Amino acid sequence: MILGLDIGSTSSKGVLLNDSGQIVRQAEVRCMGNQAEAVREVASRILPTDKNGDIIVGLTGCGRHVLDWPEGVIQFNAILSLAGGVARTNPESRSVIEIGGHASRWLLLSEERLRDAEPEIQDFAMNERCAAGSGAFIEQQASRLKMSIEEFSEVAAFAQRGSTVAGRCSVFAKTDMIHLQQKGTPVGEIAYGLFLALARNFVASILRGRSCEIPVFLTGGAVRNQGLVRAFEEVLGIGTEHLRAAANPSFTSAVGAAVNASCAGEPISLNRFENAILDMKTEEAETTTILPPFQSGLSPCCGCRSCEVRSEQRWARSFQEKRRAFSQFCRGSIDTSRGCGPAASFLHDGVSALLGCLF
Numbered sequence: 001m002i003l004g005l006d007i008g009s010t011s012s013k014g015v016l017l018n019d020s021g022q023i024v025r026q027a028e029v030r031c032m033g034n035q036a037e038a039v040r041e042v043a044s045r046i047l048p049t050d051k052n053g054d055i056i057v058g059l060t061g062c063g064r065h066v067l068d069w070p071e072g073v074i075q076f077n078a079i080l081s082l083a084g085g086v087a088r089t090n091p092e093s094r095s096v097i098e099i100g101g102h103a104s105r106w107l108l109l110s111e112e113r114l115r116d117a118e119p120e121i122q123d124f125a126m127n128e129r130c131a132a133g134s135g136a137f138i139e140q141q142a143s144r145l146k147m148s149i150e151e152f153s154e155v156a157a158f159a160q161r162g163s164t165v166a167g168r169c170s171v172f173a174k175t176d177m178i179h180l181q182q183k184g185t186p187v188g189e190i191a192y193g194l195f196l197a198l199a200r201n202f203v204a205s206i207l208r209g210r211s212c213e214i215p216v217f218l219t220g221g222a223v224r225n226q227g228l229v230r231a232f233e234e235v236l237g238i239g240t241e242h243l244r245a246a247a248n249p250s251f252t253s254a255v256g257a258a259v260n261a262s263c264a265g266e267p268i269s270l271n272r273f274e275n276a277i278l279d280m281k282t283e284e285a286e287t288t289t290i291l292p293p294f295q296s297g298l299s300p301c302c303g304c305r306s307c308e309v310r311s312e313q314r315w316a317r318s319f320q321e322k323r324r325a326f327s328q329f330c331r332g333s334i335d336t337s338r339g340c341g342p343a344a345s346f347l348h349d350g351v352s353a354l355l356g357c358l359f
Contacts, residue, residue: 001048001270002056004258005039006081006251007031007063010101010136011221012038013254016046021088021262028250035063036280043277051271058261060253062103070276072268074261078253083107083121085256086217090244093217097202098252099228100220101135103127106206108213125206135222137170141177141194145187149225152191156227159188167197168205195231203235214242223249 001024002017012035016025025046029038047055057073060081069075076084082105086096096107104127110120127134142152163180166172173194180190203212216238222228229245236243246252 001053002058002258002262002265003047004058004254004256004261005042005060005064006254006257007035007039007059007061007067008101008221009062009103011250012042012061012063013251014039014042014046015251015254015258016048017255017258017262021259023251023255026248026251026254031063035066036277039067039280040277043274047274048270051274053270054267055270055273056258056261056265056267057273058257058259058265060257067280069280070268070273072266073273074265076257076260078103079105079107079121079124081253081256081260082219083109083256084259085252085254086219088255088259089246089252090217093215093244094213095216097212097216097218097232098220099135099198099202099218099222101222104134104202104206104220106202106212108210123210125208125210127206135220137173137198138194138222138225138228140170141173142191144174144177145190147187153225153227155188156191156195156225157230159186159192159227161189161192162196162231163189163193165190165193165197167194167199167201173197192227192231195225195227196235198228199231199235202232212236214238216243217246218243219246219249219252221250 001019002021004015004017006013008031011028011030013028014026015023018024027042027045029041029045031038058081059069059073059075060078062078064075082096082098086093086107086109094109094111096105096109098105098107106125107121108123110122138152139149142149145152147155163176163185165176165180177190177194180193216232216236218229218232223245229243233239233243
């Protein structure tokens with residue numbers, strides 16, 4: 001049996017695969033600030049009743065860092081887990097859009113690959129510091145209107161049009177929504193306007209002019225909102241034949257962690273794993289991960305670690321234990337005397353030019 005766990009910012013997800021790679025059980029539990037308790041609840045729902053066997057465990061998600069895992073659990077970067085899950089559930093996809101609780105990601109996968117094979121990641125991007133374009137942003141605004149997220153999604157899906165709402169900041173969005181309510185704008189139009197704002201913000205702040213190749217695969221817990229799926233269809237200008245929403249959008253990364261673990265992991269005692277999670281406690285996460293410099297397929301890296309990208313975004317380990325750097329700032333040639341990437345080079349050239357004019 002293979003267990004895949006995705007410990008996210010708002011909920012913990014788990015899937016149990018059999019030896020053929022088919023999903024046997026799956027469960028999702030809200031974290032509510034206690035990831036350890038959420039993991040125990042997920043495990044109690046999906047782990048086999050027979051504790052005498054072995055299990056392979058794959059782990060992903062931003063919340064995995066706050067827990068102390070037993071030896072033998074294989075941890076995977078969120079990017080690789082997402083790619084592995086898409087390769088298993090929707091292998092024809094070229095572009096992947098994930099809208100999670102606090103994270104939004106985009107992947108561009110290679111066109112030629114076999115089902116269940118490791119996909120080649122040609123490019124990727126994700127939100128940096130703000131969660132304005134994520135699922136938590138939607139929940140916050142739905143609660144303002146005294147609506148459940150299901151009601152909010154339904155009225156948005158059937159709205160005639162979308163109102164103009166700011167999507168870059170939840171504070172500005174709240175201001176726009178209050179103004180629209182004061183004018184008597186229908187709630188459905190406000191809700192759909194918010195989803196349109198989220199989709200436009202994703203295109204502007206994450207894609208940043210890059211092409212979203214078809215077919216496009218939508219995943220992440222927020223994709224359960226049909227209003228959001230409709231908004232991406234409108235903003236990207238593609239129809240339902242080229243934009244596919246995941247059947248179980250919350251579990252894509254958990255499936256990817258399980259698939260990755262089946263290729264790289266070793267079985268551990270199920271009884272030992274269950275005892276370990278019973279004693280598990282939520283701890284304060286470490287903020288940095290120091291790794292040696294290496295050469296990346298996407299861009300060379302000098303190892304300075306001065307990019308404006310957290311280690312979770314910059315470093316990944318493949319199934320064959322080859323390290324890769326995924327950096328959306330370090331592109332082009334690297335001059336270590338100037339720092340890392342074109343941003344540092346641009347700053348260096350600008351300061352040099354300014355000093356030349358002054359002196």
